[in-house]
Amino acid sequence: MRISSIVAGASAAMVVLQAAYCATRGETFLLRPPGAHGESDFSAHCIKCGACMQACPYLAIRPAGSDVGMAVGTPIVDARSQACRLCEDFPCVAACPTGALRDIDERSDVRMGVAVIDEDACIAFQGMRCEVCYRVCPLIDKAIAIDYRLREGDAIHSVFAPVIDEKQCVGCGLCVERCVVSEPEVPIRIATDAERADGGEA
Amino acid sequence: MSATPDASRSFRWTWFRHIVQVAAIALFAAPVLIAGWSLFGASVGGDDPLSTPADLSFFGSLSSSSVGGLALLDPFGVLQVIVASKTAPVEWLLAALPIVLVYGLIRGRAFCGWVCPVNLVLEIEDAFRRKLGIEVREAPVPRRAKLWIALGVLALSALTSVPVFEAFSPISALNKGVLFGAVTGLWMLAAIMLAELFWGHRVWCRALCPLGGFYEALGRAGLVNVKLDQEACIHCNACKRSCLADPVILEPALAGEDAVVRAGDCMACGACIDACPTKALSFGLGRGAKPAETEEPAAEQA
Numbered sequence: 001m002r003i004s005s006i007v008a009g010a011s012a013a014m015v016v017l018q019a020a021y022c023a024t025r026g027e028t029f030l031l032r033p034p035g036a037h038g039e040s041d042f043s044a045h046c047i048k049c050g051a052c053m054q055a056c057p058y059l060a061i062r063p064a065g066s067d068v069g070m071a072v073g074t075p076i077v078d079a080r081s082q083a084c085r086l087c088e089d090f091p092c093v094a095a096c097p098t099g100a101l102r103d104i105d106e107r108s109d110v111r112m113g114v115a116v117i118d119e120d121a122c123i124a125f126q127g128m129r130c131e132v133c134y135r136v137c138p139l140i141d142k143a144i145a146i147d148y149r150l151r152e153g154d155a156i157h158s159v160f161a162p163v164i165d166e167k168q169c170v171g172c173g174l175c176v177e178r179c180v181v182s183e184p185e186v187p188i189r190i191a192t193d194a195e196r197a198d199g200g201e202a
Numbered sequence: 203m204s205a206t207p208d209a210s211r212s213f214r215w216t217w218f219r220h221i222v223q224v225a226a227i228a229l230f231a232a233p234v235l236i237a238g239w240s241l242f243g244a245s246v247g248g249d250d251p252l253s254t255p256a257d258l259s260f261f262g263s264l265s266s267s268s269v270g271g272l273a274l275l276d277p278f279g280v281l282q283v284i285v286a287s288k289t290a291p292v293e294w295l296l297a298a299l300p301i302v303l304v305y306g307l308i309r310g311r312a313f314c315g316w317v318c319p320v321n322l323v324l325e326i327e328d329a330f331r332r333k334l335g336i337e338v339r340e341a342p343v344p345r346r347a348k349l350w351i352a353l354g355v356l357a358l359s360a361l362t363s364v365p366v367f368e369a370f371s372p373i374s375a376l377n378k379g380v381l382f383g384a385v386t387g388l389w390m391l392a393a394i395m396l397a398e399l400f401w402g403h404r405v406w407c408r409a410l411c412p413l414g415g416f417y418e419a420l421g422r423a424g425l426v427n428v429k430l431d432q433e434a435c436i437h438c439n440a441c442k443r444s445c446l447a448d449p450v451i452l453e454p455a456l457a458g459e460d461a462v463v464r465a466g467d468c469m470a471c472g473a474c475i476d477a478c479p480t481k482a483l484s485f486g487l488g489r490g491a492k493p494a495e496t497e498e499p500a501a502e503q504a
């Protein structure tokens with residue numbers, strides 16, 4: 001029975017290692033579907049049943065992979081590949097059976113996060129007229145506006161800089177999905193409230 | 203390998219049960235496919251809204267589903283969320299109630315025997331193991347351990363404010379893996395399969411699974427029970443060798459102390475009924491009171 005003991009030990013070790021791995025991976029910031037009320041409230045309520053995923057007409061809600069510890073299988077939005085469209089009727093919120101997603105009556109109730117622009121990487125700040133994020137924003141002229149101004153140290157050219165209104169941006173991520181720049185990195189991303197409270201490190 | 207002692211017997215519960223197990227997987231996959239989505243999360247969305255499984259009158263997973271607008275919830279999941287979130291809205295209890303009633307009335311662990319995809323996979327694995335001739339221990343962990351593990355899961359969920367089993371559940375790995383490509387509990391499933399192939403005979407379902415522990419507790423009620431015809435029994439123990447739960451649960455009936463297999467462990471899988479060469483075992487409705495013989499000697503001693 002020597003081999004069997006080794007296998008039993010190995011199986012137990014796999015489970016313990018996974019548990020330890022999960023326990024040490026608490027600080028990942030995940031973009032949740034509309035209606036999540038902060039990470040601790042969300043993780044207390046979500047049973048990973050997938051109802052929100054099965055209710056999203058854009059298939060924007062996906063199960064988190066195994067790299068997020070205890071949150072594996074919880075619904076997340078990968079804004080760059082498929083952003084939330086902020087449906088008027090929020091079928092994901094309506095489908096959630098345990099109140100992990102709740103209390104959304106209109107778009108302005110949503111608080112997934114806030115778009116953050118890396119001004120060094122955004123081509124608009126370098127003098128190109130892009131405005132893609134501004135035009136695709138479901139809350140155009142509210143969440144994103146264009147700040148027209150003269151380019152610094154340049155008396156002829158203007159800068160058409162996208163500016164996020166942190167109070168109005170709900171963090172749907174459509175700007176992130178559509179941003180035309182991807183090298184060296186996408187200059188716009190969604191920062192969750194938890195991440196912002198933590199000091200803004202991703 | 204279970205022998206077929208009575209070749210004339212055409213109906214076998216085990217085959218019927220395997221059909222139900224596969225149907226349970228198909229039941230949850232159907233809305234995904236009808237909505238035009240691929241399984242395993244392979245579909246991608248576009249700019250135009252697609253029809254969704256949630257638009258249909260039935261969709262969901264083993265954790266939660268919606269039947270004609272009626273919400274259903276896994277009762278053990280609800281218990282975990284209640285202790286994790288420290289709230290207990292009536293809707294959750296109402297959504298769990300039909301499940302509790304159905305399994306409570308039939309038999310708690312009928313879920314394990316007839317619906318759970320992990321049990322199906324592990325049954326196949328166990329048949330494979332027997333073909334390979336790999337010897338494993340019969341009961342390395344006591345069967346009641348799963349009750350304590352279920353309580354431990356609830357305590358840990360309360361402590362960490364996270365529904366703990368849902369993060370590791372191998373049932374999720376299979377059910378939600380098929381439905382939308384979730385990898386929850388995949389490691390757990392791998393560990394279990396390794397343990398059952400080389401170490402303990404059906405040790406997960408018999409002794410470890412907290413959901414099985416929950417349904418074992420519920421299985422103390424239940425109207426569908428295996429009953430034993432004492433006259434026909436020849437004490438060959440074929441039933442005990444075939445039992446998917448723990449063979450010891452048959453002992454009170456075999457010893458004549460009880461008319462039915464009363465333990466909450468019984469999955470009502472019907473394997474013992476199939477295995478019985480004299481048709482001494484059958485499913486019966488109702489369980490009656492526990493016979494008094496077991497109490498009388500105790501009363502005399504007192």
